[in-house]
Amino acid sequence: MATDIPPFVPFLGAAIVVALTSGLLRKVVMLATPLISFVMLAQLEPGTLLEMQILGFTLTPLRVDRLSLLFGYLFHIGALIGIVYSLHVKDSLQHVTALIYAGAALGAVFAGDLISFFLAWELLTLSSVFLIWARRTPGALAAGFRYLLFQLVSGVMLLAGIIVYVHGTSKLGLDYIGLDAPGGMLIMLALGLKCGFPLLHMWLTDAYPEATPTGTVFLCMFTTKVAIYALTRTFPGAEPLIYIGTAMTCFPIFFAVIENDLRRVLSYSMINQLGFMVCGIGLGSALALNGAVSHAFNDVLFKGLLFMAMGGVLTMTGTTRASELGGLYKTMPQTTVLCIIGAASISAIPLFSAFVSKSMVMQAALDEGHVLVWFFLLFASVGVLEHAGIKIPFFAFFAHDSGIRTQEPPLNMRLAMLTAAALSMAIGIWPSLLYGLLPFDATYHPYDMTHVVTQLQLLMFGGLAVFWMMRTGAYPAEERAINLDGDWLYRRLVPHSIRTIGAGLTPVGTRMRDAVMGQVGSLLDFLERHHGPAGILARTWPTGSMAIWVAVLLAVFVAAYYI
Amino acid sequence: MIEPGKDKRFLDKPENVSRLWRWFAIACALVAAIDMLALIEFAYHRHVSLFVEGLPGFYAIWGFVGIVLLIFLAKRLRRVVMRPQDYYDGD
Numbered sequence: 061m062a063t064d065i066p067p068f069v070p071f072l073g074a075a076i077v078v079a080l081t082s083g084l085l086r087k088v089v090m091l092a093t094p095l096i097s098f099v100m101l102a103q104l105e106p107g108t109l110l111e112m113q114i115l116g117f118t119l120t121p122l123r124v125d126r127l128s129l130l131f132g133y134l135f136h137i138g139a140l141i142g143i144v145y146s147l148h149v150k151d152s153l154q155h156v157t158a159l160i161y162a163g164a165a166l167g168a169v170f171a172g173d174l175i176s177f178f179l180a181w182e183l184l185t186l187s188s189v190f191l192i193w194a195r196r197t198p199g200a201l202a203a204g205f206r207y208l209l210f211q212l213v214s215g216v217m218l219l220a221g222i223i224v225y226v227h228g229t230s231k232l233g234l235d236y237i238g239l240d241a242p243g244g245m246l247i248m249l250a251l252g253l254k255c256g257f258p259l260l261h262m263w264l265t266d267a268y269p270e271a272t273p274t275g276t277v278f279l280c281m282f283t284t285k286v287a288i289y290a291l292t293r294t295f296p297g298a299e300p301l302i303y304i305g306t307a308m309t310c311f312p313i314f315f316a317v318i319e320n321d322l323r324r325v326l327s328y329s330m331i332n333q334l335g336f337m338v339c340g341i342g343l344g345s346a347l348a349l350n351g352a353v354s355h356a357f358n359d360v361l362f363k364g365l366l367f368m369a370m371g372g373v374l375t376m377t378g379t380t381r382a383s384e385l386g387g388l389y390k391t392m393p394q395t396t397v398l399c400i401i402g403a404a405s406i407s408a409i410p411l412f413s414a415f416v417s418k419s420m421v422m423q424a425a426l427d428e429g430h431v432l433v434w435f436f437l438l439f440a441s442v443g444v445l446e447h448a449g450i451k452i453p454f455f456a457f458f459a460h461d462s463g464i465r466t467q468e469p470p471l472n473m474r475l476a477m478l479t480a481a482a483l484s485m486a487i488g489i490w491p492s493l494l495y496g497l498l499p500f501d502a503t504y505h506p507y508d509m510t511h512v513v514t515q516l517q518l519l520m521f522g523g524l525a526v527f528w529m530m531r532t533g534a535y536p537a538e539e540r541a542i543n544l545d546g547d548w549l550y551r552r553l554v555p556h557s558i559r560t561i562g563a564g565l566t567p568v569g570t571r572m573r574d575a576v577m578g579q580v581g582s583l584l585d586f587l588e589r590h591h592g593p594a595g596i597l598a599r600t601w602p603t604g605s606m607a608i609w610v611a612v613l614l615a616v617f618v619a620a621y622y623i
Numbered sequence: 624m625i626e627p628g629k630d631k632r633f634l635d636k637p638e639n640v641s642r643l644w645r646w647f648a649i650a651c652a653l654v655a656a657i658d659m660l661a662l663i664e665f666a667y668h669r670h671v672s673l674f675v676e677g678l679p680g681f682y683a684i685w686g687f688v689g690i691v692l693l694i695f696l697a698k699r700l701r702r703v704v705m706r707p708q709d710y711y712d713g714d
Binding site: 313314315317318389390423426427431434438439442443445446458461508509510513514515516517518519520521522523524525526527529531534535536539540541542543544545551552 | 632634635644647648650651654655657658661669670671672673676680682683684685686687688689690691693694696697698700701703704705706707708710711
């Protein structure tokens with residue numbers, strides 16, 4: 061069929077066109093790309109395969125099934141929202157790399173084989189780092205390099221894993237791999253790095269808050285969700301993922317409580333949300349997997365919305381530090397409302413989107429008998445309410461009046477936020493909109509009296525505790541400070557250790573150099589004696605002596621000949 | 624920039640904040656009360672997968688205690704990891 065075009069093609073093509081155009085035409089191309097591509101995507105039937113032979117390998121750049129379609133729709137919606145949000149920006153670098161980045165994400169999701177997937181994986185890395193560098197501050201430049209290093213490590217691990225896997229199994233398809241397969245562990249770590257496994261997560265909380273206001277919106281939508289998609293395909297039911305996911309839900313919430321930069325709070329929150337998805341993939345039942353992918357779907361919308369709200373604050377005020385902000389609701393009422401909708405969605409308040417997706421993972425944990433995991437997930441759910449549900453909107457828009465008087469961000473930013481907010485609420489109110497797209501066979505009814513009442517209790521009493529601690533002063537005040545995380549290892553410990561060891565080695569080095577230089581000196585003296593101006597080998601001998609020696613040699617030769 | 628304290632709104636008055644606070648506390652009490660209705664099998668039947676879920680007020684207590692514990696531990700964490708804003712500058 062003529063429409064069997066992999067969805068990354070329109071995006072990469074548009075990136076070239078956008079690089080060559082400017083002004084209104086560029087905006088039209090940018091907006092039209094996800095729309096046209098979406099129409100083409102909607103015509104693809106599940107089961108469609110596009111294969112090609114390259115260098116003896118069968119590559120599958122297009123494999124359509126319900127799982128890839130779900131993420132395909134999601135990334136089109138995400139790309140459209142991100143493009144609308146960044147429409148006012150006059151920076152070709154960001155527009156071009158954002159389109160390539162979205163294209164790479166779609167390439168990964170529709171890749172049917174490991175080689176195509178790997179190529180898309182690397183393109184994700186290379187395109188996304190420019191959205192960080194485009195901030196054009198020394199901090200962003202450095203964070204971008206650290207980000208790039210981590211992402212490249214992920215790429216190398218993936219490639220190594222794929223080579224071992226393909227060599228060991230002779231299979232090239234991006235299908236179930238499992239931890240027992242050759243190279244399985246490497247592939248899981250590569251995917252895990254990109255979705256923020258504990259101790260491999262530092263790139264996320266380090267770099268995302270350093271990107272441009274619009275760049276972070278794209279970043280939060282694609283890389284981690286591609287990793288979730290790939291884990292769903294390759295490692296469903298891998299037990300370690302349950303515990304890794306649970307750890308991911310719990311450890312970031314402590315950092316989120318004390319973090320001052322609100323975009324960094326959202327980055328920690330992101331790891332927490334990804335934890336629910338990873339846990340669902342590890343549980344592996346149809347309900348859990350549906351929960352994982354539907355939560356990924358909702359997370360793109362509500363986390364995107366929260367990053368957009370904070371991006372709007374950053375654009376208008378120049379900061380997202382809680383210690384500098386407050387009282388912005390007076391001048392940014394629309395952004396405030398939209399941000400609160402995002403906060404309500406991520407907190408899983410009934411009628412908002414996370415309520416209908418996260419609960420599937422929670423229920424699956426109980427169904428599979430992981431009671432302890434369920435208790436931790438429930439604790440993490442209250443934590444979400446604290447840092448994303450209350451802290452983000454409260455410190456940016458309410459709290460104490462910072463005296464900042466600004467205005468609403470540009471119309472296109474508000475429209476993008478409105479779209480994400482409307483979708484988050486629509487999914488919360490009519491979950492069948494999303495449930496109809498889910499790839500796995502499980503039924504779930506989020507709206508029953510017990511679930512609504514228990515969830516309201518959990519959240520309202522959690523909120524009660526937060527406000528009570530705020531009123532009594534027990535709540536940690538916003539401090540103009542940063543917090544150490546795992547990145548301390550390579551940003552402080554290792555460089556300082558090298559410097560310290562270097563300083564310790566200097567006297568040793570000096571002595572060694574002195575010893576070597578002494579030896580070199582005596583060698584030079586020796587050469588000087590023999591080859592120097594007065595040396596025996598450098599003396600000028602008269603030409604006559606040369607003639608005598610030749611004559612002597614000749615005489616010896618003649619004598620020898622006759623004997 | 625405007626002098627903080629100028630441009631008073633509804634939320635700038637402490638008595639209004641206290642009023643909101645009271646309403647919220649009443650709403651919490653109402654939600655907890657619905658929990659009690661289920662105990663006497665009034666209005667709706669509570670179906671639970673786990674024994675503790677059925678305990679009256681379990682979710683409310685878990686939510687409240689969870690937040691208090693979270694914030695208490697986070698403040699402890701702050702003592703270990705908090706550094707000045709320019710900590711990494713110059714590295």
